[in-house]
Amino acid sequence: MRPTSRALCTILLAGLATGCGTVRLELGRRVDPSLLESNLRIGQSTRADVLAALGAPRGEGRAWFPMDAGPRTVWSYAYGEAMVEGMRVNDTRELSVWVYFDGDRYDGYLWFSTLPKR
Amino acid sequence: MASSGTRRMSGVRRRALDRRAALLLAVLVIWLPGCVGSARIGTPPRVDRLSMLTRGVSTRQDVLLALGQPRGDGALRSSTLGDARRIWFYQYVVAEGGRQDSMRLLIFFLDDRYDGHLWFSSILDVERTL
Numbered sequence: 001m002r003p004t005s006r007a008l009c010t011i012l013l014a015g016l017a018t019g020c021g022t023v024r025l026e027l028g029r030r031v032d033p034s035l036l037e038s039n040l041r042i043g044q045s046t047r048a049d050v051l052a053a054l055g056a057p058r059g060e061g062r063a064w065f066p067m068d069a070g071p072r073t074v075w076s077y078a079y080g081e082a083m084v085e086g087m088r089v090n091d092t093r094e095l096s097v098w099v100y101f102d103g104d105r106y107d108g109y110l111w112f113s114t115l116p117k118r
Numbered sequence: 119m120a121s122s123g124t125r126r127m128s129g130v131r132r133r134a135l136d137r138r139a140a141l142l143l144a145v146l147v148i149w150l151p152g153c154v155g156s157a158r159i160g161t162p163p164r165v166d167r168l169s170m171l172t173r174g175v176s177t178r179q180d181v182l183l184a185l186g187q188p189r190g191d192g193a194l195r196s197s198t199l200g201d202a203r204r205i206w207f208y209q210y211v212v213a214e215g216g217r218q219d220s221m222r223l224l225i226f227f228l229d230d231r232y233d234g235h236l237w238f239s240s241i242l243d244v245e246r247t248l
Contacts (some may be wrong), residue, residue, distance in 0.1 A: 033193070042197050067198050089157040092211050093190075100196060108199070112192030112207040112224055 022090065028058060028079040031097055032118075033111040045106035050075065050099055063100065073101040081115075156214040160189050163208035163223035165237050176232035181206065181225055194226060203228055212241070 031054045039045075039053040057075035064071035077097040083090045095113040099106065167184045170176075176184075185208060192205035208223040221239035225232065 036193075036195075042195070065196075065198075068196070069198070089159070089213055092159050094209070102197065108194075108196030110192070110194045110205075112190060112205050112222075114190035114207060114209050 022085045025082045030079040036109045075099045159211040162210045171232045
């Protein structure tokens, strides 16, 4: 079979495989938010402890909320999944986790998720 | 002879395959656009109804009545906050013509009472969306 014919057949087979059937696409790494309470202690745990519990963050930033005395470092973890039917997105689910540090110490978290519970 | 016959056969077979490939391409061209469309996930959070809620007074039931069922949950905890806040998470995503916009609303609870909110959106005309 010529390369062009082979390529077209591959495209078609891939198309039929995904077709208008549902495929789940994933982006990022899913972390377990329950570890924020079970494995870490506010004011005691360190960045190394957070790294051991959750793995490497996807991003980093700084936050200074009105109730805080000063700015804190933020590590962010993000995971998303989409259910795609053909080329149409039927559903999206996400998990965002932000971990706060006061210096090297774990100082709190914010997480929100639309993922189904495991 | 045999070699020439094989070449002739393979030439005929190749043309048949190319015709088949052309047909498959035509099917793809017709079939693919049918699968492309816009997507709306969830419903826009009713941020215009947040004024119905009173901090420290409104219950989960009040939030449910004002905003409807959340799509997810979460939690907030900080050394400066004291007790952890439970979160109800409302999410709306709209994808159209290669562009994706979203709106997210977090409702904080302390001891099952409404304790504040945070919302952010890439949909600039929020009032028109609601």
